[in-house]
Amino acid sequence: MRRLLRLLRExxxxxxxLGLTSLSFLxxxxxxxxxxIYQGSSRSLKRALLATSTHGNLARDALDRINVRALSDxxxxxxxxxxxxxxxxxxxxxxxxxxxxxxxxEPSQGRIVSSGSISSLLDTNVxxxxxxxxxxxxxxxxxxxxxHPQEMRTRVDEVxxxxxxxxxxDMPVRTYSAGMMIRLAFSISTCVPPDILIMDxxxxxxxxxxxxxxxxRVEEFVRGxxxxxxxxxxxxxxxxxCNRVILLHQGRVVTMGPVKEVVxxxxxxxxxxIPEAAAQIAAAG
Amino acid sequence: MHxxxxxxxxxxxxxxxxxxxTRAGLAAIDLIEGVRxxxxxxxxxxxxxxxxxxxxxxxxxxxTLTTAVMIGGMGFIYSKLxxxxxxDYLPMLSVGLIFWAFIAGMVTEGCGTFISVQxxxxxxxxxxxxxxYRLVYRNLLTLAHNFVIIPIVLFxxxxxxxxxxxxxxxxxxxxxxxxxxxxxILLGMIxxxxxxxxxxxxxxxxxxxxxxxVMWPVQALGPNAWWAQLNPxxxxxxxxxGPLLGQPTSRYSWAILLIMTAFGCAASFAFxxxxxxxxxFWV
Numbered sequence: 336m337r338r339l340l341r342l343l344r345e346x347x348x349x350x351x352x353l354g355l356t357s358l359s360f361l362x363x364x365x366x367x368x369x370x371x372i373y374q375g376s377s378r379s380l381k382r383a384l385l386a387t388s389t390h391g392n393l394a395r396d397a398l399d400r401i402n403v404r405a406l407s408d409x410x411x412x413x414x415x416x417x418x419x420x421x422x423x424x425x426x427x428x429x430x431x432x433x434x435x436x437x438x439x440x441e442p443s444q445g446r447i448v449s450s451g452s453i454s455s456l457l458d459t460n461v462x463x464x465x466x467x468x469x470x471x472x473x474x475x476x477x478x479x480x481x482x483h484p485q486e487m488r489t490r491v492d493e494v495x496x497x498x499x500x501x502x503x504x505d506m507p508v509r510t511y512s513a514g515m516m517i518r519l520a521f522s523i524s525t526c527v528p529p530d531i532l533i534m535d536x537x538x539x540x541x542x543x544x545x546x547x548x549x550x551x552r553v554e555e556f557v558r559g560x561x562x563x564x565x566x567x568x569x570x571x572x573x574x575x576x577c578n579r580v581i582l583l584h585q586g587r588v589v590t591m592g593p594v595k596e597v598v599x600x601x602x603x604x605x606x607x608x609i610p611e612a613a614a615q616i617a618a619a620g
Numbered sequence: 621m622h623x624x625x626x627x628x629x630x631x632x633x634x635x636x637x638x639x640x641x642t643r644a645g646l647a648a649i650d651l652i653e654g655v656r657x658x659x660x661x662x663x664x665x666x667x668x669x670x671x672x673x674x675x676x677x678x679x680x681x682x683x684t685l686t687t688a689v690m691i692g693g694m695g696f697i698y699s700k701l702x703x704x705x706x707x708d709y710l711p712m713l714s715v716g717l718i719f720w721a722f723i724a725g726m727v728t729e730g731c732g733t734f735i736s737v738q739x740x741x742x743x744x745x746x747x748x749x750x751x752x753y754r755l756v757y758r759n760l761l762t763l764a765h766n767f768v769i770i771p772i773v774l775f776x777x778x779x780x781x782x783x784x785x786x787x788x789x790x791x792x793x794x795x796x797x798x799x800x801x802x803x804x805i806l807l808g809m810i811x812x813x814x815x816x817x818x819x820x821x822x823x824x825x826x827x828x829x830x831x832x833x834v835m836w837p838v839q840a841l842g843p844n845a846w847w848a849q850l851n852p853x854x855x856x857x858x859x860x861x862g863p864l865l866g867q868p869t870s871r872y873s874w875a876i877l878l879i880m881t882a883f884g885c886a887a888s889f890a891f892x893x894x895x896x897x898x899x900x901f902w903v
Contacts, residue, residue: 378813379815379816380816434742438745439741439745440900448638460739461743462740478660479740483659484663
């Protein structure tokens with residue numbers, strides 16, 4: 336039965352067979368993101384002014400600004416119905432890419448074009464006031480998602496029910512555990528099905544029962560031609576939730592394609608990365 | 621230059637991306653989108669005011685009480701110090717101080733326009749201008765709470781009020797709010813990049829307070845009054861204080877405010893257009 340369902344899922348949707356244009360999409364072309372790392376004196380206006388007015392060529396040293404290229408030359412097309420998994424080692428650029436997709440970071444080079452409403456779950460406590468109750472926070476966070484408090488008020492009970500937090504929903508959020516915060520954040524962010532849902536890996540911290548429930552909800556709206564982008568370390572989660580996977584390494588897209596192939600490539604990368612690191616240490620020593 | 625085309629993974633067709641909007645275009649979109657989300661920043665600002673005084677009996681009127689006590693205390697002492705009649709001095713001082721608190725509040729808080737909402741900027745895409753509108757509106761709300769002192773003072777120390785002149789408060793407040801928006805965007809960006817700016821601005825505002833005719837009448841400078849009249853802080857206070865106290869507005873004040881609005885908006889817009897894509901990296 337399960338296999339049959341999966342088979343059905345993999346059959347291309349009719350509008351794609353017909354080559355109709357997508358309803359929602361995210362398209363990235365040669366996207367680069369450079370992070371200026373400001374530390375110490377580069378944060379100082381006085382230093383910056385002195386550096387430029389006295390010795391022009393000393394400016395760089397005096398400013399001690401370091402640029403880190405977090406993403407380089409990323410070109411991806413994410414179309415509706417896609418459930419994209421982003422995998423890669425720590426510091427591979429997963430979160431940066433999510434933030435670019437969410438529109439938080441503007442690429443230093445390249446272009447991103449998107450269509451459709453975006454809901455991003457990058458952090459569990461965005462827009463949450465720790466002294467306010469769960470119920471109040473549903474309205475508060477809804478506001479940051481662009482939902483008017485009046486409309487959100489009609490959804491509070493529904494969201495509260497989905498969290499299964501019981502009487503905790505009327506307690507201040509500061510009393511919540513990490514898992515409870517995840518329940519609350521996920522329930523709010525998906526209460527109005529977004530066209531594009533962007534999630535960072537913190538979701539994996541939720542308990543298995545809630546994860547199942549969350550997966551069912553996500554599958555439901557992805558079937559309604561939406562997009563999911565999920566970053567995770569857990570290949571198991573990616574295998575369960577996603578139909579395409581992007582492997583990032585050092586800010587570049589290594590491969591992108593069906594789950595099994597890319598996950599296998601990721602495993603090879605992990606196996607390769609560890610001896611590589613060992614060799615580096617040996618060379619440095 | 622890379623070709624901005626790529627094969628569509630599903631259909632095999634080449635998809636070309638539309639032209640990118642210009643920086644100025646993006647900045648203008650940001651400012652307009654911010655205005656269109658007015659329900660969001662008004663609600664957030666109201667909440668800011670409420671939360672600041674959560675759990676206290678008087679609520680936001682704590683602020684009013686603090687201001688009233690300050691005006692009372694300073695009024696009695698300084699009227700003796702300056703050998704002026706309390707009847708003349710106290711209305712001038714209270715109106716001046718209330719508007720000073722409004723203007724200085726926007727300038728000092730303006731340094732934190734973006735730093736204080738760092739968590740939001742890093743997680744959700746919202747127009748950056750929205751944070752500036754929220755800040756200005758929040759200060760307008762605080763001003764409204766403090767404003768209740770003014771009728772009381774004017775009742776206790778009656779002044780010849782020319783009712784028709786009160787209409788001048790409207791353009792005055794509108795201009796100052798517009799100035800507040802560009803100041804908070806500009807200072808907010810500079811402060812996000814250079815973290816030593818907020819303390820510098822705070823000390824400058826402190827010094828300017830003593831140089832601005834708030835606690836003392838501008839006439840006290842005698843022939844040197846023009847020197848204080850060119851101070852933009854004075855211009856802002858003057859256009860609001862003049863109509864309330866039935867005094868003539870200083871001759872430069874409106875001109876200074878208009879110039880501040882026009883040039884400030886232009887300069888600030890240029891800066892915002894150039895750097896607004898960096899804000900998320902700075903905070």
